[in-house]
Amino acid sequence: MFAWPVSSKPVNKRHRTIHIGLLLGLLGGLLQASAAASESAVGWLQKAAEAARTLTYEGVFVYQHQGALEAMRIYHRADDSGVHERLFSLTGTAREIVRDNQKVMCILPDSRSVLVDRRSANNPISQLVPRNVDLLAASYKLEVVGEGRVADRPVIKIGIDPKDHYRFGYRLWIDRQSGLLLQADVFDGNGTAIEQLMFTELRVPTSIPDDMLKPQMPTDGYTWYREQPLPAPTGAASKWKLGDLPPGFELVAHELRRVPGRDGVVEHLLFSDGLANVSVYIEKGELGQAFRGHSAMGAVRAYGRLLDDHTQITVVGEVPAVTVERIGEGIAAAD
Secondary structure, eight states, rough: OOOOOOOSSOHHHHHHHHHHHHHHHHHHHHHHHHHHHSSSSHHHHHHHHHHHHOOOEEEEEEETTTTTTEEEEEEEETTTEEEEEEEEEEESSSOOEEETTEOOOOEEGGGGGEEEEESSOOOOOHTTTOOOHHHTTEEEEEEEEEEEETTTEEEEEEEEEESSTOOOEEEEEETTTOOOOEEEEEEEEEEEEEEEEEEEEEESSOOOOGGSSOOOOTTTTOEEEOOOOOOOOSHHHEEEEEOOOOTOOOOEEEEEEEOOOSSOEEEEEEEESOOEEEEEEEEEEEEESSOEEEEEEEEEEEEEEEETEEEEEEEESOOOHHHHHHHHHEEEEEE
Protein backbone atom coordinates (compact mmCIF):
# COMPACT_ATOMS: atom_id res chain seq x y z
CA MET A 1 0.00 0.00 0.00
CA PHE A 2 1.29 3.49 -0.84
CA ALA A 3 1.12 6.30 1.78
CA TRP A 4 1.81 9.94 1.17
CA PRO A 5 4.47 11.37 3.48
CA VAL A 6 3.03 13.48 6.28
CA SER A 7 4.65 16.84 6.86
CA SER A 8 3.67 19.96 8.71
CA LYS A 9 5.35 22.04 6.00
CA PRO A 10 3.47 23.11 2.86
CA VAL A 11 4.07 20.76 -0.06
CA ASN A 12 5.80 22.39 -2.98
CA LYS A 13 3.65 22.08 -6.14
CA ARG A 14 6.66 21.00 -8.19
CA HIS A 15 7.51 18.21 -5.73
CA ARG A 16 3.88 17.11 -5.61
CA THR A 17 3.83 16.87 -9.43
CA ILE A 18 6.98 14.72 -9.35
CA HIS A 19 5.49 12.45 -6.68
CA ILE A 20 2.28 11.98 -8.67
CA GLY A 21 4.24 11.31 -11.87
CA LEU A 22 6.36 8.67 -10.17
CA LEU A 23 3.31 7.04 -8.63
CA LEU A 24 1.42 6.94 -11.93
CA GLY A 25 4.47 5.52 -13.70
CA LEU A 26 4.87 2.80 -11.09
CA LEU A 27 1.18 1.93 -11.18
CA GLY A 28 1.26 1.83 -14.98
CA GLY A 29 4.15 -0.63 -14.92
CA LEU A 30 2.38 -2.85 -12.39
CA LEU A 31 -0.84 -2.83 -14.40
CA GLN A 32 1.03 -3.67 -17.61
CA ALA A 33 2.78 -6.63 -15.97
CA SER A 34 -0.48 -7.80 -14.41
CA ALA A 35 -2.27 -7.66 -17.77
CA ALA A 36 0.47 -9.73 -19.45
CA ALA A 37 0.39 -12.36 -16.72
CA SER A 38 -3.40 -12.53 -16.59
CA GLU A 39 -3.77 -13.28 -20.32
CA SER A 40 -4.47 -16.99 -20.64
CA ALA A 41 -1.90 -19.51 -21.75
CA VAL A 42 -4.26 -20.44 -24.59
CA GLY A 43 -4.26 -16.83 -25.75
CA TRP A 44 -0.46 -16.70 -25.87
CA LEU A 45 -0.27 -20.04 -27.69
CA GLN A 46 -2.79 -18.82 -30.27
CA LYS A 47 -0.68 -15.70 -30.72
CA ALA A 48 2.42 -17.87 -31.25
CA ALA A 49 0.58 -20.03 -33.81
CA GLU A 50 -0.53 -16.92 -35.70
CA ALA A 51 3.00 -15.47 -35.65
CA ALA A 52 4.43 -18.71 -37.03
CA ARG A 53 2.02 -18.46 -39.98
CA THR A 54 2.14 -14.73 -40.75
CA LEU A 55 5.26 -13.09 -39.30
CA THR A 56 8.34 -12.07 -41.29
CA TYR A 57 11.56 -12.37 -39.30
CA GLU A 58 15.27 -13.14 -39.42
CA GLY A 59 17.74 -14.19 -36.78
CA VAL A 60 20.08 -16.76 -35.29
CA PHE A 61 19.03 -19.63 -33.06
CA VAL A 62 20.79 -22.49 -31.33
CA TYR A 63 19.19 -25.92 -31.48
CA GLN A 64 20.05 -28.91 -29.31
CA HIS A 65 18.46 -32.07 -30.68
CA GLN A 66 19.26 -35.69 -31.44
CA GLY A 67 22.43 -35.47 -29.37
CA ALA A 68 23.87 -32.51 -31.31
CA LEU A 69 24.08 -28.75 -30.76
CA GLU A 70 24.02 -26.46 -33.78
CA ALA A 71 23.54 -22.80 -34.59
CA MET A 72 21.50 -21.73 -37.60
CA ARG A 73 20.60 -18.46 -39.30
CA ILE A 74 17.07 -18.12 -40.63
CA TYR A 75 15.38 -15.74 -43.06
CA HIS A 76 11.61 -16.19 -43.04
CA ARG A 77 9.17 -14.14 -45.10
CA ALA A 78 5.39 -14.50 -45.07
CA ASP A 79 3.46 -12.46 -47.65
CA ASP A 80 0.57 -12.67 -50.08
CA SER A 81 2.49 -15.16 -52.22
CA GLY A 82 2.98 -17.57 -49.32
CA VAL A 83 5.92 -18.60 -47.11
CA HIS A 84 9.52 -18.26 -48.28
CA GLU A 85 12.42 -19.29 -46.09
CA ARG A 86 16.13 -19.94 -46.03
CA LEU A 87 18.11 -21.59 -43.24
CA PHE A 88 21.80 -22.42 -43.15
CA SER A 89 24.04 -23.92 -40.51
CA LEU A 90 26.66 -21.80 -38.75
CA THR A 91 28.30 -24.70 -36.93
CA GLY A 92 28.96 -28.37 -37.60
CA THR A 93 28.07 -30.01 -40.90
CA ALA A 94 27.33 -27.46 -43.62
CA ARG A 95 23.80 -27.47 -45.03
CA GLU A 96 21.30 -25.05 -46.48
CA ILE A 97 17.52 -25.41 -46.61
CA VAL A 98 15.41 -23.25 -48.91
CA ARG A 99 11.63 -23.33 -48.81
CA ASP A 100 9.30 -21.81 -51.39
CA ASN A 101 5.79 -22.58 -50.14
CA GLN A 102 5.44 -26.37 -50.53
CA LYS A 103 8.77 -26.85 -52.35
CA VAL A 104 11.71 -27.60 -50.06
CA MET A 105 15.32 -27.89 -51.23
CA CYS A 106 18.09 -29.17 -48.96
CA ILE A 107 21.71 -28.70 -50.07
CA LEU A 108 24.24 -31.07 -48.47
CA PRO A 109 27.83 -30.19 -49.47
CA ASP A 110 29.41 -33.09 -47.55
CA SER A 111 27.58 -35.64 -49.71
CA ARG A 112 27.46 -33.34 -52.76
CA SER A 113 23.73 -33.87 -53.04
CA VAL A 114 20.53 -31.84 -53.27
CA LEU A 115 17.16 -33.15 -52.03
CA VAL A 116 14.06 -31.55 -53.53
CA ASP A 117 10.71 -32.35 -52.00
CA ARG A 118 7.16 -31.09 -52.24
CA ARG A 119 5.39 -31.23 -48.92
CA SER A 120 4.30 -29.15 -45.97
CA ALA A 121 7.58 -28.60 -44.10
CA ASN A 122 8.12 -26.62 -40.93
CA ASN A 123 11.34 -25.18 -39.55
CA PRO A 124 12.43 -26.18 -36.03
CA ILE A 125 10.70 -23.11 -34.56
CA SER A 126 7.31 -23.81 -36.14
CA GLN A 127 7.54 -27.50 -35.25
CA LEU A 128 7.46 -26.59 -31.55
CA VAL A 129 4.39 -24.34 -31.90
CA PRO A 130 1.02 -26.08 -31.38
CA ARG A 131 -0.70 -26.70 -34.71
CA ASN A 132 -4.12 -26.96 -33.06
CA VAL A 133 -4.35 -25.08 -29.76
CA ASP A 134 -7.99 -26.11 -29.22
CA LEU A 135 -6.97 -29.77 -28.87
CA LEU A 136 -4.32 -29.21 -26.19
CA ALA A 137 -6.53 -28.86 -23.11
CA ALA A 138 -7.62 -32.49 -23.36
CA SER A 139 -4.04 -33.80 -23.08
CA TYR A 140 -2.03 -31.05 -21.38
CA LYS A 141 -2.23 -28.65 -18.46
CA LEU A 142 -1.60 -25.14 -19.81
CA GLU A 143 -0.53 -22.16 -17.70
CA VAL A 144 1.47 -18.96 -17.69
CA VAL A 145 4.41 -19.72 -15.40
CA GLY A 146 6.51 -16.56 -15.61
CA GLU A 147 8.17 -13.84 -17.62
CA GLY A 148 11.72 -13.25 -18.79
CA ARG A 149 13.97 -12.04 -21.58
CA VAL A 150 15.32 -13.88 -24.64
CA ALA A 151 17.44 -12.29 -27.39
CA ASP A 152 17.03 -8.99 -25.51
CA ARG A 153 13.24 -9.14 -25.89
CA PRO A 154 10.59 -9.49 -23.14
CA VAL A 155 8.89 -12.90 -23.18
CA ILE A 156 6.06 -14.78 -21.50
CA LYS A 157 6.85 -18.31 -20.30
CA ILE A 158 4.17 -20.94 -20.90
CA GLY A 159 4.08 -24.34 -19.21
CA ILE A 160 2.61 -27.28 -21.15
CA ASP A 161 2.52 -30.33 -18.89
CA PRO A 162 1.16 -33.73 -20.04
CA LYS A 163 -1.79 -35.30 -18.26
CA ASP A 164 -0.54 -38.82 -19.01
CA HIS A 165 2.61 -40.72 -19.99
CA TYR A 166 1.99 -40.63 -23.76
CA ARG A 167 3.62 -37.25 -24.40
CA PHE A 168 6.45 -34.99 -23.26
CA GLY A 169 6.28 -31.70 -21.36
CA TYR A 170 7.18 -28.30 -22.80
CA ARG A 171 8.25 -24.83 -21.70
CA LEU A 172 7.76 -22.15 -24.33
CA TRP A 173 9.02 -18.56 -24.17
CA ILE A 174 6.87 -16.32 -26.41
CA ASP A 175 7.84 -12.81 -27.53
CA ARG A 176 5.41 -10.39 -25.89
CA GLN A 177 5.49 -7.98 -28.83
CA SER A 178 5.39 -10.21 -31.90
CA GLY A 179 4.11 -13.51 -30.49
CA LEU A 180 7.01 -15.43 -32.03
CA LEU A 181 8.36 -18.46 -30.17
CA LEU A 182 11.87 -17.46 -29.01
CA GLN A 183 12.82 -20.38 -26.77
CA ALA A 184 11.55 -23.90 -26.16
CA ASP A 185 12.53 -26.78 -23.89
CA VAL A 186 11.17 -30.32 -24.21
CA PHE A 187 11.21 -32.52 -21.08
CA ASP A 188 10.89 -36.27 -20.64
CA GLY A 189 8.97 -37.94 -17.83
CA ASN A 190 11.91 -37.48 -15.44
CA GLY A 191 12.02 -33.72 -16.01
CA THR A 192 15.22 -33.91 -18.08
CA ALA A 193 15.53 -31.48 -20.99
CA ILE A 194 15.89 -33.61 -24.13
CA GLU A 195 15.51 -30.89 -26.75
CA GLN A 196 16.14 -27.14 -26.58
CA LEU A 197 15.90 -24.21 -28.97
CA MET A 198 16.69 -20.54 -28.33
CA PHE A 199 17.09 -17.40 -30.42
CA THR A 200 20.22 -15.37 -29.73
CA GLU A 201 19.46 -12.69 -32.34
CA LEU A 202 16.14 -11.59 -33.82
CA ARG A 203 14.88 -8.89 -36.17
CA VAL A 204 11.31 -8.39 -37.32
CA PRO A 205 11.55 -6.34 -40.54
CA THR A 206 8.62 -5.44 -42.76
CA SER A 207 10.06 -7.57 -45.56
CA ILE A 208 13.13 -9.56 -46.64
CA PRO A 209 14.72 -9.13 -50.11
CA ASP A 210 14.34 -11.97 -52.62
CA ASP A 211 18.13 -12.40 -52.85
CA MET A 212 18.32 -13.36 -49.16
CA LEU A 213 15.86 -16.20 -49.78
CA LYS A 214 17.68 -17.81 -52.71
CA PRO A 215 20.22 -20.65 -52.35
CA GLN A 216 23.75 -19.39 -51.78
CA MET A 217 25.71 -22.66 -51.76
CA PRO A 218 27.08 -23.87 -55.13
CA THR A 219 25.56 -27.09 -56.48
CA ASP A 220 27.65 -27.72 -59.61
CA GLY A 221 28.33 -31.44 -59.99
CA TYR A 222 25.93 -32.39 -57.19
CA THR A 223 23.53 -35.31 -57.42
CA TRP A 224 19.91 -34.18 -57.36
CA TYR A 225 17.14 -36.28 -55.81
CA ARG A 226 13.63 -35.09 -56.68
CA GLU A 227 10.39 -36.40 -55.29
CA GLN A 228 8.11 -37.89 -57.92
CA PRO A 229 4.48 -36.79 -57.53
CA LEU A 230 2.20 -39.64 -56.52
CA PRO A 231 -1.59 -39.88 -56.49
CA ALA A 232 -3.17 -39.35 -53.10
CA PRO A 233 -4.22 -42.58 -51.34
CA THR A 234 -7.92 -43.28 -51.11
CA GLY A 235 -7.81 -43.28 -47.29
CA ALA A 236 -6.13 -45.09 -44.44
CA ALA A 237 -9.31 -46.67 -43.14
CA SER A 238 -9.89 -48.61 -46.34
CA LYS A 239 -6.48 -50.28 -46.25
CA TRP A 240 -5.30 -50.29 -42.64
CA LYS A 241 -6.78 -50.80 -39.21
CA LEU A 242 -5.40 -48.13 -36.88
CA GLY A 243 -6.13 -49.90 -33.60
CA ASP A 244 -6.47 -48.17 -30.24
CA LEU A 245 -4.58 -44.86 -30.54
CA PRO A 246 -3.15 -43.14 -27.45
CA PRO A 247 -5.66 -40.65 -26.00
CA GLY A 248 -5.72 -37.31 -27.82
CA PHE A 249 -4.02 -38.48 -31.03
CA GLU A 250 -5.84 -38.44 -34.35
CA LEU A 251 -4.95 -39.00 -37.99
CA VAL A 252 -4.26 -35.62 -39.66
CA ALA A 253 -2.51 -36.57 -42.94
CA HIS A 254 -2.07 -39.55 -45.26
CA GLU A 255 0.17 -39.62 -48.33
CA LEU A 256 2.32 -41.79 -50.59
CA ARG A 257 6.01 -40.99 -50.93
CA ARG A 258 9.07 -42.21 -52.78
CA VAL A 259 12.32 -42.42 -50.85
CA PRO A 260 15.17 -40.77 -52.83
CA GLY A 261 17.60 -43.37 -54.18
CA ARG A 262 15.31 -46.32 -53.46
CA ASP A 263 12.68 -48.23 -55.38
CA GLY A 264 9.15 -48.64 -54.21
CA VAL A 265 6.61 -46.46 -52.44
CA VAL A 266 6.29 -45.64 -48.75
CA GLU A 267 2.90 -44.90 -47.25
CA HIS A 268 2.99 -42.12 -44.64
CA LEU A 269 0.37 -41.60 -41.93
CA LEU A 270 0.69 -38.57 -39.62
CA PHE A 271 -0.92 -38.46 -36.19
CA SER A 272 -1.09 -35.44 -33.86
CA ASP A 273 -2.49 -34.38 -30.50
CA GLY A 274 -2.28 -30.72 -31.51
CA LEU A 275 1.39 -30.37 -30.51
CA ALA A 276 3.23 -33.70 -30.65
CA ASN A 277 3.38 -35.39 -34.06
CA VAL A 278 3.95 -39.08 -34.82
CA SER A 279 4.72 -40.42 -38.30
CA VAL A 280 3.99 -43.98 -39.41
CA TYR A 281 5.85 -45.27 -42.49
CA ILE A 282 4.60 -48.46 -44.14
CA GLU A 283 6.89 -49.98 -46.75
CA LYS A 284 6.13 -53.10 -48.79
CA GLY A 285 8.43 -55.19 -50.98
CA GLU A 286 11.95 -56.53 -50.60
CA LEU A 287 12.91 -55.00 -47.28
CA GLY A 288 16.56 -55.87 -46.94
CA GLN A 289 17.57 -55.22 -43.33
CA ALA A 290 14.42 -54.91 -41.22
CA PHE A 291 14.07 -52.59 -38.22
CA ARG A 292 12.56 -54.14 -35.10
CA GLY A 293 12.15 -52.78 -31.59
CA HIS A 294 13.01 -49.36 -30.17
CA SER A 295 15.59 -46.67 -30.83
CA ALA A 296 16.05 -43.16 -29.43
CA MET A 297 18.04 -40.05 -30.26
CA GLY A 298 17.40 -36.86 -28.32
CA ALA A 299 13.64 -36.31 -28.13
CA VAL A 300 12.96 -38.62 -31.10
CA ARG A 301 11.68 -42.12 -30.39
CA ALA A 302 11.27 -44.83 -33.04
CA TYR A 303 9.64 -48.24 -33.06
CA GLY A 304 9.74 -50.85 -35.84
CA ARG A 305 8.01 -54.13 -36.52
CA LEU A 306 7.27 -56.44 -39.41
CA LEU A 307 3.61 -56.82 -40.23
CA ASP A 308 4.54 -59.77 -42.45
CA ASP A 309 7.58 -60.91 -44.42
CA HIS A 310 7.17 -58.04 -46.90
CA THR A 311 5.75 -55.15 -44.85
CA GLN A 312 7.85 -52.94 -42.58
CA ILE A 313 6.13 -50.57 -40.16
CA THR A 314 8.26 -47.77 -38.68
CA VAL A 315 6.86 -45.24 -36.19
CA VAL A 316 8.80 -42.04 -35.43
CA GLY A 317 7.96 -39.04 -33.25
CA GLU A 318 9.01 -36.71 -30.44
CA VAL A 319 6.97 -38.68 -27.91
CA PRO A 320 7.75 -41.34 -25.27
CA ALA A 321 8.63 -44.86 -26.39
CA VAL A 322 5.30 -46.21 -25.11
CA THR A 323 3.46 -43.96 -27.59
CA VAL A 324 5.29 -45.04 -30.75
CA GLU A 325 4.99 -48.69 -29.70
CA ARG A 326 1.25 -48.45 -29.04
CA ILE A 327 0.62 -46.80 -32.41
CA GLY A 328 2.88 -49.26 -34.23
CA GLU A 329 1.32 -52.31 -32.62
CA GLY A 330 -2.14 -51.04 -33.54
CA ILE A 331 -1.47 -50.97 -37.30
CA ALA A 332 -2.96 -53.99 -39.10
CA ALA A 333 -4.11 -54.80 -42.60
CA ALA A 334 -7.83 -54.36 -43.17
CA ASP A 335 -9.84 -57.52 -43.67
